[in-house]
Amino acid sequence: MNVESDLKKTRYNLFKAETKxxxxxxxxxxxxxxxxxxxxxxxxxxxxxxxxxxxxxxxLKKKITYPRTGYVKGDxxxxxxxxxxxxxxxxxxxxxxSLFGVVVMLGVAIPAAISENAxxxxxxxxxxxxxxxxxxxxxKRLYAYGGIILILFIYGVSRDYNISEGKDFLRMSxxxxxxIFGSMLVVTGVVLxxxxxxxxxxxxxx
Amino acid sequence: MPSNQLFIDPLIHAxxxxxxxxxxxxxxxxxxxxxxxxxxxxKGNLSSHLAKLEDAEYVLIKKEFVQKISRxxxxxxxxxxxxxxxxxxxxxxxxxxxx
Numbered sequence: 001m002n003v004e005s006d007l008k009k010t011r012y013n014l015f016k017a018e019t020k021x022x023x024x025x026x027x028x029x030x031x032x033x034x035x036x037x038x039x040x041x042x043x044x045x046x047x048x049x050x051x052x053x054x055x056x057x058x059x060l061k062k063k064i065t066y067p068r069t070g071y072v073k074g075d076x077x078x079x080x081x082x083x084x085x086x087x088x089x090x091x092x093x094x095x096x097x098s099l100f101g102v103v104v105m106l107g108v109a110i111p112a113a114i115s116e117n118a119x120x121x122x123x124x125x126x127x128x129x130x131x132x133x134x135x136x137x138x139x140k141r142l143y144a145y146g147g148i149i150l151i152l153f154i155y156g157v158s159r160d161y162n163i164s165e166g167k168d169f170l171r172m173s174x175x176x177x178x179x180i181f182g183s184m185l186v187v188t189g190v191v192l193x194x195x196x197x198x199x200x201x202x203x204x205x206x
Numbered sequence: 207m208p209s210n211q212l213f214i215d216p217l218i219h220a221x222x223x224x225x226x227x228x229x230x231x232x233x234x235x236x237x238x239x240x241x242x243x244x245x246x247x248x249k250g251n252l253s254s255h256l257a258k259l260e261d262a263e264y265v266l267i268k269k270e271f272v273q274k275i276s277r278x279x280x281x282x283x284x285x286x287x288x289x290x291x292x293x294x295x296x297x298x299x300x301x302x303x304x305x
Contacts, residue, residue, distance in 0.1 A: 070240025
């Protein structure tokens, strides 16, 4: 019996048990949809929706996950901490890009090399971040998310556009990209949640 | 056991109890259902192993009602944590002696 490798396996299983219900994908997706709406429509009110959605996580865990797979408490894995760091990184990049978008909208001159390849730069940046997240956290579906984001931006690049309009700087509004990504997360989250509920029927402890 | 080999706690060394303790070692607390899912032990098996670990004061078992549903919360005691750390160290040293 190799204690260290067994502990490593247990640590991974604990983390997997936490993410298999799809709630993080579903709520994260809804939050991204709202963030996309903020960027697209400039309606700051959607920020409150993000806060409201995030606040539902503990409630839904209590109502859906714990009665099916049991209750656990503790900041127990390196991967869980990695997920938190990854989320912070992703949100920081989104905020940075949104601010960058504001700068562009204000008409500040941007070097031609950046403005001509903006969509591809942003697309590759997002893909690298998501893939880094997949490596850090060990969540395999993040590789698929990274791939889909890259395809999305390649599609964006291939569209006809007029660069003089600030809104089309990324060939589509950044908000649209974020909303498409959010929708993708929501769909994955719903599928995972349904699968989780079917696989783990309610059971009362005796 | 050869004299140079270190003591391996039989209470931890049993595969089922090792599974239970390694899960509890990594979390603050978990309920019976969670432990059963993670260890893939049957209800009876898990109960009997937990009883042995509780007798040895390696785990703390708390029974409570959450919204009219009974919940058994299990956590590792300080004594259990120390014993598990000692077990890890001794296993490593013993393996080093063999290899």
